Amino acid sequence: xxxxxxxxxxxxxxxxxxxVEVNDGVVTDAWVSGGLYRGMEKILLDRRxxxxxxxxxxxxxxxxxxxxHASTMSTEDALGITIPNNARIVRNLIEAAQYIHSHILWFxxxxxxxxxxxxxxxxxxxADTYALAQAAGTGVSDFGAVAKRLQAFxxxxxxxxxxxxxxxxxxxxxxxxxxxxxxGVAHYLEALEMQAVAAEIIAVMGGxxxxxxxxxxxxxxxxxxxxxxxxxxxxxxxxxxxxxxxxIPDTLAIAPFYAGALEYGGGHGNFxxxxxxxxDSFEMNNRYLPAGVxxxxxxxxxxxxxxxxxxxxxxxxxxxxxSGLHPSVGEADAMFDEYNTEARYSWCKAPxxxxxxxxxxxxxxxxxxxxxxxxxxxxxxDGALAALGAAGRPEVLVSLLGRIAARNLETKVVCDWSLEWxxxxxxAIAGGDSKYFEPHNVDExxxxxxxxxxxxxxxxxxxxxxxxxxxxxxxxxxxxDCSSRDDQGVRGPMEEALVGTPIIDPExxxxxxxxxxxxxx
Amino acid sequence: xxxxxxDVIYDLLAARGVSRRDFLKYCGSLAAMLGLSQAFVPxxxxxxxxxxxxxxxxxxxxxxxxxxxESMAQADSPDVATVVxxxxxxxxxxTLSMAQGQDALDAAEAVFExxxxxxxxxxxxxxxxFDGNSLRIGGKTGLEELDHAAPGAAAxxxxxxxxxxxxxxxxxxxxxxxxxxxxxxxxxxxxxPVVNLPTCPVNPEWVVAIVVDVLxxxxxxxxxxxxxxxxxxxxxxxxxxxxxxxxxxxxxxENGNFVSEFGSEEEALGYCLYKVGCKGPQTYTxxxxxxxxxRASWCVxxxxxxxxxxxxxxxxxxxxxxxxxxxxxxxxxxxxxPGVIAxxxxxxxxxxxxxxxxxxxxxGRMDGGAPYEEMKEHDRKRMKKGGGK
Numbered sequence: 054x055x056x057x058x059x060x061x062x063x064x065x066x067x068x069x070x071x072x073v074e075v076n077d078g079v080v081t082d083a084w085v086s087g088g089l090y091r092g093m094e095k096i097l098l099d100r101r102x103x104x105x106x107x108x109x110x111x112x113x114x115x116x117x118x119x120x121x122h123a124s125t126m127s128t129e130d131a132l133g134i135t136i137p138n139n140a141r142i143v144r145n146l147i148e149a150a151q152y153i154h155s156h157i158l159w160f161x162x163x164x165x166x167x168x169x170x171x172x173x174x175x176x177x178x179x180a181d182t183y184a185l186a187q188a189a190g191t192g193v194s195d196f197g198a199v200a201k202r203l204q205a206f207x208x209x210x211x212x213x214x215x216x217x218x219x220x221x222x223x224x225x226x227x228x229x230x231x232x233x234x235x236x237g238v239a240h241y242l243e244a245l246e247m248q249a250v251a252a253e254i255i256a257v258m259g260g261x262x263x264x265x266x267x268x269x270x271x272x273x274x275x276x277x278x279x280x281x282x283x284x285x286x287x288x289x290x291x292x293x294x295x296x297x298x299x300x301i302p303d304t305l306a307i308a309p310f311y312a313g314a315l316e317y318g319g320g321h322g323n324f325x326x327x328x329x330x331x332x333d334s335f336e337m338n339n340r341y342l343p344a345g346v347x348x349x350x351x352x353x354x355x356x357x358x359x360x361x362x363x364x365x366x367x368x369x370x371x372x373x374x375x376s377g378l379h380p381s382v383g384e385a386d387a388m389f390d391e392y393n394t395e396a397r398y399s400w401c402k403a404p405x406x407x408x409x410x411x412x413x414x415x416x417x418x419x420x421x422x423x424x425x426x427x428x429x430x431x432x433x434x435d436g437a438l439a440a441l442g443a444a445g446r447p448e449v450l451v452s453l454l455g456r457i458a459a460r461n462l463e464t465k466v467v468c469d470w471s472l473e474w475x476x477x478x479x480x481a482i483a484g485g486d487s488k489y490f491e492p493h494n495v496d497e498x499x500x501x502x503x504x505x506x507x508x509x510x511x512x513x514x515x516x517x518x519x520x521x522x523x524x525x526x527x528x529x530x531x532x533x534d535c536s537s538r539d540d541q542g543v544r545g546p547m548e549e550a551l552v553g554t555p556i557i558d559p560e561x562x563x564x565x566x567x568x569x570x571x572x573x574x
Numbered sequence: 575x576x577x578x579x580x581d582v583i584y585d586l587l588a589a590r591g592v593s594r595r596d597f598l599k600y601c602g603s604l605a606a607m608l609g610l611s612q613a614f615v616p617x618x619x620x621x622x623x624x625x626x627x628x629x630x631x632x633x634x635x636x637x638x639x640x641x642x643x644e645s646m647a648q649a650d651s652p653d654v655a656t657v658v659x660x661x662x663x664x665x666x667x668x669t670l671s672m673a674q675g676q677d678a679l680d681a682a683e684a685v686f687e688x689x690x691x692x693x694x695x696x697x698x699x700x701x702x703x704f705d706g707n708s709l710r711i712g713g714k715t716g717l718e719e720l721d722h723a724a725p726g727a728a729a730x731x732x733x734x735x736x737x738x739x740x741x742x743x744x745x746x747x748x749x750x751x752x753x754x755x756x757x758x759x760x761x762x763x764x765x766x767p768v769v770n771l772p773t774c775p776v777n778p779e780w781v782v783a784i785v786v787d788v789l790x791x792x793x794x795x796x797x798x799x800x801x802x803x804x805x806x807x808x809x810x811x812x813x814x815x816x817x818x819x820x821x822x823x824x825x826x827x828e829n830g831n832f833v834s835e836f837g838s839e840e841e842a843l844g845y846c847l848y849k850v851g852c853k854g855p856q857t858y859t860x861x862x863x864x865x866x867x868x869r870a871s872w873c874v875x876x877x878x879x880x881x882x883x884x885x886x887x888x889x890x891x892x893x894x895x896x897x898x899x900x901x902x903x904x905x906x907x908x909x910x911x912p913g914v915i916a917x918x919x920x921x922x923x924x925x926x927x928x929x930x931x932x933x934x935x936x937x938g939r940m941d942g943g944a945p946y947e948e949m950k951e952h953d954r955k956r957m958k959k960g961g962g963k
Contacts, residue, residue, distance in 0.1 A: 059675035060712050063668050066640045068711055088710040090703070091637055092749025096742065101894045107881055108889060111742050114641020114775060140837070158647070166672045198590065202659070205589035211628045211663040216681040218672030245655050249648050249868060256867035259876055262648070263641040263775050266878030269896065274836040274850075274877040284870070371704075387749070389704035392713070400708075489837025566674055 057562050061088075064163040065574045066115040069535065071566070072394065073551055075559045083544070083551035084394045085535050085569070087401035090371070094385050097525040102128040102517050103270050105525065109513065112527065114263045115158075118151040118255065119329075119506035120513070120527075121268055127513040128270040131500025137488040138333055140272030142478045145330050145341075146285065147258045147268065149471040153292050154251035154262070155507035156415075156464040157300065159573045161244030164457070167567045168307055169237030172220040175204060177235035185232045189306040192299035194239040203238060224563045226310035233306060240303055247295050250288050257284045272490035277478065286475045293468040304461040305440050311454060312441070313555075318453030318568050320550030322349030323409050324417035325533065327358060327512065329505035330470065337503065341470055342430075342463075344503070345421035346406065353448055355424040359407075360503055360512065363528065366403040366539040369396070376540055380404075380526040381499065381514040399537040403545060404528050412546040413509025413533040414572060415460040416450060423447060429469060433462045453550075456571045496520035506530050508573040534572040547572055628660070629789050630685050630692040633667035634723060636716050637709055637743050637752055638698025641775035642734040643669040649778035650868040661785060662693070668711075679712050686726055693788065694727035694766075695781075696720070699736040699743040699752035708750040720755075721762065729794050730755060730768045731784055732807075733776040735888055741774055745889035756807055767800060770807040772859075774883035779864045780812050806886065808858075817854035817880050820862040823847065833877075841877045851896040853882035 060070035068088030073080045093112055097105050105128060110121035122144060129136065136144075182196040212218070252262040258275050259265030267275040277285070328337045328344035337344035338357065345355040365383055367376045374384035385402075392398050403410070411417075422430040434447060437458055443449045450459060497520075502513040509530025516524040536545030544552070547569055556562050635643070647654045658664050666673075666682035673681055685692050701708040706715030724730060732755040735741035739754035756768045771780050787809075793799035804810050818824065826832070827846040834840060834849055848855070857880055865872045873880055882892035 058713075061668050061675070061678060063671040063674045063678050066669070067638075068635070068668070068709065070710070070713075086710075089637060089701070090708045090750055091699075091701075091743045091752070092703075095747060095749040096745050096889075098747075103896050104893045107895050108742055108745070108893075111639050111641065111774065114639035114644045117639075117641065137837075162647075162670065171672075201589045205585060206659050209585070209628070211630075211665075213628065213658045213663040213665060214667055214670045215672045216663075216665040216684075217677040219677070242655050245647065245653065249653075252648050253867045253870035256870040256872070257876065260871060260873035260878045261866035263639075263644045264883075266873045266881070267876055269836065272837055274841065274879075276837055276841045276877055278842055371707075387704070387708075389707040392710070487839070487842075490835065492835065561677075 055559055057559055057565070059562065059566060059569075060086075062566060062569055064166070064570060066113060067531070067574065069569065069574055071551070071569050073556075073562060073565050075556050075562065078556055078559075080551050080554045080556060080562075080565060083548040083565075084398055085401075085537070085545060085547045085551075086392070086399040087531070087535055090387050090400040092385070092387065094525050094527060097522050100522050101520065102131070102515065102522060105515065105522060106269055107266075109525070109527070110264060112529065113506070115155060116151065116506040116508060117263045118148055118259070118265060118268075119504055119511055121265060122148060123502035123504040123511050123513040123527075124515075125268050125270045126502030126504060127500045127515040128502075128517070129500070130502060131498035131515050131517050132270070132493055132495040133498065134271055134491055134493050135335070136272040136491055137486075139478065139481055139486055140489050140491075141331050141333065141335070142474050142481065143258060143273045143275055143277065143489070144268055145474050146471060146478070147255055147265065148330065149467050149474065150251050150254035150258075150289075151262070152467045152507050153296065153464055153471070154248050154255070155573075156460055157244050157251065157296070158248045159507075160300065160304070160457075160461055161241045162248070163573070164567075164570050165237055165241055166218065167563060167570060168225070168311060169234050169241070170220055170222070170225045171203065171215060171218075171234070171238050172207075173225070173229075173231050174234035174238045175200070175207065175231075177231040181230075182232040182235050185230065186236055189236075189302050190298075191236065191302035191306060192240065192243065192295070194243060196235055196239055199239040199242065200235060219561050219563055222561060222563050223557045229307070229310040233310075236303070237307070240299055243295075243299065247292060251292055254285055254288045257281055271493055274490065276489055277482065282475075282479060282482075286472075286479075289468070289471045289475060293472060296464050296468050300461060301465055304458065305437070308441060308454060308458065314454035314457075314567075315441070315443070315449050315452045317553050317555065318456065318550050318571065319451035320412055320546050321410055322451050323347065323406070323411045323546075324420055325358060325406055325411035325413055325510050326417045326421045327360075327503035327505055327510045328421075329418070330467075338425075341427070342418045342422050342505065343425050343427065345425060346411070347417070347420055347424070348409065353420070353424065355421050360501060362407040363512070364405050364408070365528070366405060368540045369537040370399045370402050371397050372402065380512065380528050381501065381516070382524070383514075383526040385526070399535075401532050401535050401537055401545075403536040403539040404533050405539055410536060410539065410543060410546050410549070411510075411533055412550075412572075413530040414456070415463045415507070415509075416456045417509060418505060419459040419463055420447070420450065429466050433466060437462055453554075453568055453571055460573070509533060531572075531574045535574050547574070628663040629785075630688060631662045631664045631695060632682050632685050632692060632723060633664050633695040633697065634719060635668045636696060636698030636720070636737065637701040637750065638734075638736060640669055640697075642697040642737075643667070645775035646733075646778045646781060648867050649782055652782060654778075657782065657785070661789070664695075676712070682723070686723055689726040690728055692727055694723050694730045695733055696730055696737045696755050697733050697776075699740045699750075700755055700758040701743075701750055701752055702758070703750035703752070720758070724755075724759060724764050724766050727766050729788065729799075730759075730766055731781065732756065732768055732770045733781055735772040735774045735883060738770040738772040738806075739886050742889045744887075767794075768807050769799065769803065769809065771812070772808065772884045772886070772888075773861075774888065777859075777861070777864060777866060780809075783812065784809065812860055813858045813884070815858065815860065817857050817859060817861055817874070820860065821854055821874060822862060823874060836877070847874060847877075847879040849898065850879050851894070851898055852879035853885070853892050853895075854880040857882040857884050859884040
């Protein structure tokens with residue numbers, strides 16, 4: 054019964070502690086603790102609804118676009134505003150740029166070092182690296198220059214952000230060639246460039262990233278002039294090329310060396326998606342990535358998602374307000390006693406759907422879209438399953454490797470749609486539609502903004518009284534995934550996914566870190 | 575002049591195919607970036623050559639949204655890879671460190687032992703709530719981490735408005751008792767110099783400018799950097815002029831061409847956003863010049879009025895963001911009628927309003943448009959201490 058603690062879990066957004074119990078080389082129990090309380094829901098009280106958009110998006114510096122959109126949608130829902138069609142497309146494009154940005158950054162900058170060992174890359178043969186890249190159909194960089202740069206860096210002896218990394222850890226696939234490690238390092242550097250290109254799109258449409266300015270309640274303050282349209286379109290084309298020709302082939306090249314990760318890390322098998330990217334019906338079930346719920350008890354089948362059956366338990370986290378409330382009437386009165394895995398141990402609440410823990414994220418969205426028959430999702434998922442030797446078995450995606458694959462495949466689907474939406478916007482403008490903002494002057498109402506951050510289902514609930522915010526509650530994807538145990542003692546999704554994970558070296562539980570990071574918390 | 579010193583930065587650049595000649599050109603562009611004469615090129619080259627090692631640094635995340643780390647990844651020249659591989663050795667940074675858990679903390683500890691040699695970069699608010707337990711890292715509070723790291727640092731760079739004064743996290747009612755680095759260190763009697771870089775998030779080009787200032791110009795050792803800071807610890811060369819001073823839409827302001835409705839034809843024409851709430855006249859940053867995201871754009875160019883995220887206490891001062899302010903809430907003063915501001919406060923925000931807002935009112939340029947924000951009792955109740963040193 055050895056407890057292992059990883060605190061801080063690095064390469065994530067925010068502060069997270071992962072504690073696992075390892076017996077005979079397998080995780081047998083797990084506790085995940087969120088380390089930060091800021092009280093955003095209280096900060097928003099008594100402010101104007103239009104200010105909530107600017108403040109609430111700062112919940113997360115990696116997915117502020119989604120928080121901004123969920124916030125502004127909650128206000129629009131409360132006040133009965135329907136935004137103009139052009140504003141809908143503009144918001145889809147900003148959101149798409151953030152998805153592409155976030156997923157590239159996650160795979161290469163945050164997660165890749167769990168699978169790619171930069172030290173192994175040093176022994177790569179340059180000619181063989183080119184040959185391997187061509188065979189894998191992935192992007193060819195100046196591998197010689199990258200190797201030289203890496204060698205100079207290592208020779209200098211100051212390892213900067215690589216200091217104390219678990220180089221040579223036995224969980225790195227032994228048979229993965231040094232050349233593939235070098236390709237990984239080269240594309241780690243390229244990815245830093247590509248994530249910035251995606252962020253530039255947000256800057257053009259939203260002023261800057263992180264934290265954007267334009268998706269205010271009523272529509273958007275951004276007007277796409279011809280100059281700005283080409284700044285957007287050609288950056289999306291560049292991203293689509295890179296994701297198609299580098300990110301997807303990299304995923305498929307590295308995955309076979311970690312095929313064992315299809316066998317564990319799935320967790321409860323419950324999935325929730327509110328859906329993201331509106332079509333002109335604004336219906337949740339018609340979204341490009343639609344809303345839906347999958348419950349393990351019902352097998353791999355999808356049902357409509359119902360926001361009325363939510364609750365948030367707080368008996369195991371540091372809150373003293375009533376437990377089990379619906380977030381639209383929720384409270385968040387914080388307290389602190391001690392860190393104790395037998396009692397309270399996290400700043401994350403425990404959101405539940407009809408009493409059950411739910412995984413949120415790309416895997417939820419892609420499974421829901423797959424089961425709802427969204428064609429581009431079915432095609433790309435079926436293709437990837439065939440490449441992994443699991444044709445016709447989407448259930449294998451409920452695993453560590455499946456969670457990673459779902460995120461990367463989603464990136465490609467969103468890239469394709471982004472080009473479609475650029476054209477849709479161009480056609481609308483060419484057709485004479487110049488409306489971007491719907492003025493409004495209602496000042497009472499309750500509303501919800503149900504949406505998806507790149508890392509999963511996101512809900513903002515607002516109650517507006519006399520033009521001021523009377524109540525504001527947020528259920529973020531990371532509180533779904535990093536949820537503490539609930540009042541019944543049931544583990545949160547990440548905790549459950551950790552259980553059953555094989556650990557080679559209990560002193561350095563790299564495999565547990567992989568599980569936690571796979572949620573992109 | 576220790577010419578025989580191992581020339582690390584040059585070697586690292588040489589590995590990327592940079593010739594001696596290119597290297598001097600690089601120094602020349604740094605001089606230009608810093609607004610120095612080309613006569614400084616040999617000086618800069620010598621400064622680089624003297625460096626035997628990359629500058630040790632630790633990046634701590636307080637009560638942060640990680641947006642400033644994200645923003646740092648958007649740096650243009652040098653890009654973030656160059657910063658972390660060839661300029662700084664950031665041995666601990668929660669979002670980018672390869673190491674995790676105790677090994678990551680040990681990497682930070684090894685740097686902390688080099689007293690007086692490392693730069694501490696702090697992102698996010700200092701979290702005092704619940705005896706510091708509103709932020710827990712490695713089984714300790716965030717306060718313990720900062721108490722340990724700050725005294726030995728050569729300097730602290732507070733990146734983003736949260737680190738400067740608590741930012742949005744300390745907006746009323748400040749539920750987690752958040753504050754800024756400088757304010758916290760003052761309470762604790764820690765005298766390490768702090769360079770404050772507000773805005774939400776920080777603009778990465780400013781962080782890079784400070785790195786160049788400290789490392790290449792040696793302005794920390796010489797003490798020159800302190801002369802470049804204003805009384806809030808902000809570099810004057812970044813925060814010395816208002817957005818309004820340098821705004822490309824300024825001509826429309828002068829001509830009285832304003833956007834009166836969002837997303838309108840007036841916006842397509844690039845008219846001035848003052849009437850829909852722009853805080854450019856009271857916000858001291860060089861955003862219109864440096865711009866954002868590798869110079870792709872910035873808030874006003876995208877059609878959004880400035881919300882003043884570079885101001886102190888920016889949420890409570892700037893909200894409601896989409897209204898013009900008749901009464902300007904100021905830190906330490908409370909709601910203030912513009913007419914008495916000049917007599918009461920010497921603060922920069924007040925000066926901005928007097929210079930521009932009142933001028934506009936006086937010339938009658940501001941007739942019509944969205945209504946002025948009314949005097950608000952709830953804002954008066956919210957006003958609190960703080961907002962900079």
